[in-house]
Amino acid sequence: MSHRLPTPLPRFDRSLLRAAGLLVPFSERQDWCDSWQAELWHMHHHRRSRFASLRLSADVSYGLVLDALWLRAESWRRTFGGTPILCIASLFTLCSAVLLLAFLLNTGSHQLTGHFRAIIGRSLGAAPLVIFVAYATASPSHEAQNSRSRPFAWLNRKLFLVVKTLLVLLFTCLLSTDITHPLHKLFPLTADLIQVLAFVFFSLLALRWSFFDQEQRCKQCLRLLTTPARVGRPSRNLLEWNGTEQVCKQGHGTLSVPEIETSWHQYSQWIEQVSEAS
Amino acid sequence: MPSATPTRLSHSAALILKAISLGYRFGLDVMEVTGLPSGTVYPALRRLERDELVESKWEPEDEAFASNRPARRYYQVTRTGKAAALAATERYPLLARLLPEKQA
Numbered sequence: 001m002s003h004r005l006p007t008p009l010p011r012f013d014r015s016l017l018r019a020a021g022l023l024v025p026f027s028e029r030q031d032w033c034d035s036w037q038a039e040l041w042h043m044h045h046h047r048r049s050r051f052a053s054l055r056l057s058a059d060v061s062y063g064l065v066l067d068a069l070w071l072r073a074e075s076w077r078r079t080f081g082g083t084p085i086l087c088i089a090s091l092f093t094l095c096s097a098v099l100l101l102a103f104l105l106n107t108g109s110h111q112l113t114g115h116f117r118a119i120i121g122r123s124l125g126a127a128p129l130v131i132f133v134a135y136a137t138a139s140p141s142h143e144a145q146n147s148r149s150r151p152f153a154w155l156n157r158k159l160f161l162v163v164k165t166l167l168v169l170l171f172t173c174l175l176s177t178d179i180t181h182p183l184h185k186l187f188p189l190t191a192d193l194i195q196v197l198a199f200v201f202f203s204l205l206a207l208r209w210s211f212f213d214q215e216q217r218c219k220q221c222l223r224l225l226t227t228p229a230r231v232g233r234p235s236r237n238l239l240e241w242n243g244t245e246q247v248c249k250q251g252h253g254t255l256s257v258p259e260i261e262t263s264w265h266q267y268s269q270w271i272e273q274v275s276e277a278s
Numbered sequence: 279m280p281s282a283t284p285t286r287l288s289h290s291a292a293l294i295l296k297a298i299s300l301g302y303r304f305g306l307d308v309m310e311v312t313g314l315p316s317g318t319v320y321p322a323l324r325r326l327e328r329d330e331l332v333e334s335k336w337e338p339e340d341e342a343f344a345s346n347r348p349a350r351r352y353y354q355v356t357r358t359g360k361a362a363a364l365a366a367t368e369r370y371p372l373l374a375r376l377l378p379e380k381q382a
Contacts, residue, residue, distance in 0.1 A: 005348045038350040039305055045347070046306075060306075063316025070321040074328070 005041050013040050016061055023068040025075040032071065036064055082224030082249075084160050087213070091167040098174040105181045115184075116177075122192070123173040123199050130200055131165070134207035153220050160222055164210050172202040216255075218248035219270050225255055234259065248273075290314055292366035294322050295355065296373045298332055299363045301380030303352040311377055323353060331359035 008014075017036055024032045043060055044053075080086045106115060176198035184191040216225055225246035232242030243258040253272040287295060290312075297308045309319045326332045332353045342349040355363060367373050 006343075006346050035351045038348045041348050042304070042350065043306055059309075060316045063305075063309075063318075063320045066317040067320040067324065070324055074324070 005037060007041075007045075009037065009040055010044070013044075013061075016064065020065050020068040023065075023072045025071060028071055028075075032068065036067075040064075082226070084217070084222040088160075088163060088167065091164065091171060095167055095171045095174065098171060098178055101178050102174055102181075105178060118192075119173065119177050119195060122196050123169070123176075126196055126200055127169055127203070130169075130203045130207065134204055134211065138208065138211040156222060157214070157219065161210070161214050164213070165207065168206040168210050169203055172206050173199055175202055215268070216246070218250065218252045219272070220252040221248065221250050223249060231256075232259075286369075287362060287366050289370060290318055291322050291326065292363075292370055292373060293376065294319060295326060295331060295359060295363045295366060297377055298326075298353050299355045299360065300377055302377075303354065304350055305353075307380075308353075311380075326359070327353070330356055331362050332356060 009017075017033055017040075021029050021033055040060065043056060102116075176195050179198055180191045180195040183194065213224075217223060218225060226249050228244050228246045230243075231245050234242055236242065241256070241258070242260075243256060246255045246257070247253075251273055253270055255268060255270055257268045293312050293314065294308055297311050302308050302311050305316070305320055305323060308314075308323070309316055312319070323332065323334075327334055333356055334351050334353050336351055337349040339349045
């Protein structure tokens, strides 16, 4: 609904409302404008000293902009929170940041190319071993109940894991380079050795995170699962289910993770929600 | 969805929630009684509303127009918010003394 004002607002307020309103998501813009028009009108029609009025006006203008920014950030959070796009974008941003740092640390572009070529060669040599160890020590994948064959969902999952793994390896490679850079001028051989060891250490940690993150996602839409809830009683481990359940916000299914592997089910179970239509 | 356990609030969020529970229903009123800047109050009101501790409604327009002023959005504490305000008062005992009750 649009609200009328008994007297118009000053020009500055109207311009500010129009400009800050552009930050607000379209579906909430009219309501936001009406709320702030009323607040500003009441602010101007309340008896205060001129100085207090000016100070309040400046403060409220700042709050108005922050409120609009909050609504925009909240809208992005609702849209992208837990999505695979956000995960990939975050990893890409991290990679760009460490790459930029590497550029800043190395002055000459010629020197940088040669330096990177050697590092990437060494890291490529270590990467298959790191991937093998991380995959072998990762917890086993879930058993799936009610699962119907969804070739595209399977393909999406694998594609997401591959992209994530590549970005994680690139990030750890660049990070290990940046960390050992100060040492490289003094002890080049030692720095090279530390770089490889740092790459192996960081990439093992990062790949473990990558596999863990993959398990915590919906098998259909790849969004992060939410609202973890404890189920069962720990005192009846051998007789009943005891563990944690997480659900997909979109209603695609539930992931049941047992507390210990001997209770009821050995592995985590992905229970797909079967819609009534299907 | 409101949580079963009372939400833990920051000091400023607890102050704002307490102010609303004492009858300060508008953003400007809350700013004036708490002394907090608008950049803190309005985003905090949004967060409290998102967490279902407060709810906002529009005043009836004819009622506002009878007083020759535009209708405003006002806030009131929900049942979950009341529990959170009580928990916050226990956590920050000075809150109850900081804010006077709104005169009708």
